[in-house]
Amino acid sequence: MRLSTNSRCLFPIMSIVLQPLLCQRHLSKSVLVSCMETETILRVARPTNHLDQIVRFYIDGVGLIRLGAFEDHDGFDGVMLGLAGAPYHFEFTRKRGHLAGAAPTQDDLLVFYLPEIEHWQAAVDRMVAAGYEPVPSFNPYWDRAGRTFEDPDGYRIVFQNAHWPGQSSTDGE
Numbered sequence: 001m002r003l004s005t006n007s008r009c010l011f012p013i014m015s016i017v018l019q020p021l022l023c024q025r026h027l028s029k030s031v032l033v034s035c036m037e038t039e040t041i042l043r044v045a046r047p048t049n050h051l052d053q054i055v056r057f058y059i060d061g062v063g064l065i066r067l068g069a070f071e072d073h074d075g076f077d078g079v080m081l082g083l084a085g086a087p088y089h090f091e092f093t094r095k096r097g098h099l100a101g102a103a104p105t106q107d108d109l110l111v112f113y114l115p116e117i118e119h120w121q122a123a124v125d126r127m128v129a130a131g132y133e134p135v136p137s138f139n140p141y142w143d144r145a146g147r148t149f150e151d152p153d154g155y156r157i158v159f160q161n162a163h164w165p166g167q168s169s170t171d172g173e
Contacts (some may be wrong), residue, residue: 047100105153
């Protein structure tokens with residue numbers, strides 16, 4: 001794990017997943033504040049026992065592209081999936097001779113907010129065309145304006161036909 005410093009921060013930060021991950025500064029002796037920035041890049045990383053099937057699910061179904069890959073890096077193989085220029089990407093890895101296990105619950109979700117009905121329907125149709133059928137959500141909230149799909153490890157993604165609550169309907173327009 002590499003440590004780096006950010007010129008706007010007084011303390012070292014870890015830059016392995018989010019860049020900058022956390023900018024920490026002391027306001028007083030007992031208060032530590034984290035300041036995330038809009039330029040932060042999010043990597044969601046998790047192991048899998050089904051790397052090829054996972055890649056197919058997230059490329060052919062979800063619609064992501066392969067951003068990078070590696071083989072036998074200290075016994076690990078992996079692939080990064082996302083969209084060029086997006087502030088997030090996913091890394092799926094496998095360690096040879098190690099069982100990663102499945103999703104701990106049916107409520108472990110990645111939610112994609114697609115407010116335009118045409119984009120939402122196209123995403124759902126792409127999943128179905130790739131051979132993935134919707135599954136009932138553990139939390140029925142997600143079924144009201146969304147469709148849930150389960151990946152080969154049992155983790156679930158939701159295409160939600162709504163604006164993200166933290167974003168106004170005019171953002172990005």
